[in-house]
Amino acid sequence: MAMLAELTHRCPLSCPYCSNPLDMVQRQGELTTAEWARVFQEAAAIGVLQLHLSGGEPASRPDLVELVAAARAAGLYTNLITSGIGLTPARLEALDRAGLDHIQLSLQGTTPEVADFVGGYKGGFARKMQTAAEIARLGFPLTINAVMHRHNLGDLPATIALAAELGARRIEVACVQFQGWALKNRAGLQPTRDQVDVAKRVVAEARRTYAGTLAIDFVPPDYFADFPKACMNGWGTTGLNIAPDGKVLPCHAAEIIPGLVFQNVRGASLAEIWQGPAFSAYRGTDWLPEPCQSCDRREIDYGGCRCQAMALTGDPRATDPVCRLSPFRARIDEMIALETSAPPPAFIYRKLAPGAV
Amino acid sequence: MTGAAVTASDRPCLPRGVRLHYDAVRETPVLLGPEIALMLDPIGKAVLDEVDGARDIAAISEDLARRYDAPRDMIEADVIEFLQGLAVRRLVDLS
Ligand code: SF4
Ligand code: SF4
Numbered sequence: 001m002a003m004l005a006e007l008t009h010r011c012p013l014s015c016p017y018c019s020n021p022l023d024m025v026q027r028q029g030e031l032t033t034a035e036w037a038r039v040f041q042e043a044a045a046i047g048v049l050q051l052h053l054s055g056g057e058p059a060s061r062p063d064l065v066e067l068v069a070a071a072r073a074a075g076l077y078t079n080l081i082t083s084g085i086g087l088t089p090a091r092l093e094a095l096d097r098a099g100l101d102h103i104q105l106s107l108q109g110t111t112p113e114v115a116d117f118v119g120g121y122k123g124g125f126a127r128k129m130q131t132a133a134e135i136a137r138l139g140f141p142l143t144i145n146a147v148m149h150r151h152n153l154g155d156l157p158a159t160i161a162l163a164a165e166l167g168a169r170r171i172e173v174a175c176v177q178f179q180g181w182a183l184k185n186r187a188g189l190q191p192t193r194d195q196v197d198v199a200k201r202v203v204a205e206a207r208r209t210y211a212g213t214l215a216i217d218f219v220p221p222d223y224f225a226d227f228p229k230a231c232m233n234g235w236g237t238t239g240l241n242i243a244p245d246g247k248v249l250p251c252h253a254a255e256i257i258p259g260l261v262f263q264n265v266r267g268a269s270l271a272e273i274w275q276g277p278a279f280s281a282y283r284g285t286d287w288l289p290e291p292c293q294s295c296d297r298r299e300i301d302y303g304g305c306r307c308q309a310m311a312l313t314g315d316p317r318a319t320d321p322v323c324r325l326s327p328f329r330a331r332i333d334e335m336i337a338l339e340t341s342a343p344p345p346a347f348i349y350r351k352l353a354p355g356a357v
Numbered sequence: 358m359t360g361a362a363v364t365a366s367d368r369p370c371l372p373r374g375v376r377l378h379y380d381a382v383r384e385t386p387v388l389l390g391p392e393i394a395l396m397l398d399p400i401g402k403a404v405l406d407e408v409d410g411a412r413d414i415a416a417i418s419e420d421l422a423r424r425y426d427a428p429r430d431m432i433e434a435d436v437i438e439f440l441q442g443l444a445v446r447r448l449v450d451l452s
Contacts, residue, residue: 049387050389077394101391141391
């Protein structure tokens with residue numbers, strides 16, 4: 001079981017594909033160090049083995065080192081998902097001493113021009129490269145996360161080469177998933193069918209070139225697939241998400257589903273929440289509608305993503321509209337055709353509410 | 358080194374970022390690495406307990422054969438097969 005802890009929604013970058021919700025938690029609302037430490041203990045007690053410390057930018061939390069130490073004390077395998085901004089050499093050394101197991105560093109692009117345009121933060125790429133060098137010097141195992149979309153899919157070979165150069169053991173090439181801010185920017189991010197086909201070939205070739213040095217995971221864009229992905233490997237089966245304010249979500253985008261009641265770690269234990277209404281809502285396959293109920297893929301994809309069904313059909317119980325068997329599939333194909341035949345509109349950059357810190 | 362065949366003179370070690378853990382909830386030892394948690398059976402656990410980065414597979418197999426009073430060749434073949442599987446996934450490094 002794995003838990004994603006969104007320590008904060010604060011982030012110096014403002015990527016237009018950020019998976020955070022549009023309505024973000026402000027600093028005053030964040031869980032305290034002691035509260036997170038208790039949550040880590042409760043997570044271990046219900047069987048969580050892997051902890052992903054994410055955000056926003058987790059390094060925006062001044063207590064990050066203490067949080068890592070608390071996670072290790074709880075017995076969790078601790079992975080830091082970061083843009084690298086705010087991780088000074090001294091802080092990285094402290095994280096090393098605190099027992100941080102692994103780092104996942106995001107790449108917005110392979111050149112300062114593209115990366116700083118996408119991240120909306122001038123000088124960000126240069127600082128990220130300094131952090132990457134420091135990560136290598138300290139010997140942290142490293143995975144590079146690259147979110148790919150219309151503006152950077154052409155740079156895929158360079159992206160993979162950069163990951164190898166930075167000493168990563170693994171790169172996760174994830175085509176943008178349309179949740180959170182990415183959904184708002186869909187027309188600007190939507191790749192063309194050609195780009196997706198080329199990307200698949202590039203990945204296949206790179207897997208041969210880098211065999212034994214760099215593992216390449218590829219998440220294809222589901223709008224171009226015939227069947228949906230199993231969201232969270234099945235709702236309420238192996239994963240949970242904690243928002244910065246302690247709200248516990250079965251999936252990071254689940255807040256867009258109306259009617260679901262999300263409990264908070266401030267009011268209940270994780271063990272109770274795991275059995276509570278939000279996690280039970282779409283667990284298993286009994287609730288599935290047709291055509292899923294009589295489909296033999298139902299134990300494979302559980303009808304796909306609830307948040308995608310909500311966003312595109314208005315009904316969170318519907319078959320994921322990505323599926324070829326969904327009556328809404330034609331809408332997605334029209335959408336792709338429309339969005340990729342026009343020049344991409346300007347990005348709407350992610351930002352906290354005005355006046356936020 | 359992932360493609361080449363593993364031999365008895367290879368020295369296995371757990372790379373940084375991979376470690377043994379006892380899962381108290383499921384009451385089983387697990388090998389934890391990035392994005393992976395591998396449940397171990399008692400034999401897997403016994404082998405990985407011997408992996409110290411210093412001794413080669415032959416020495417490890419010798420010790421296990423003595424401890425479990427089993428034929429050394431058989432143990433060695435099992436150890437090689439097990440470690441090869443982990444090496445392909447970079448959960449064990451061999452030198
Ligand atoms: S996706 Fe970009 S904006 Fe969102 S948390 Fe990550 S680095 Fe920050
Ligand atoms: S009909 Fe439902 S279960 Fe079958 S492939 Fe489509 S989404 Fe999956």
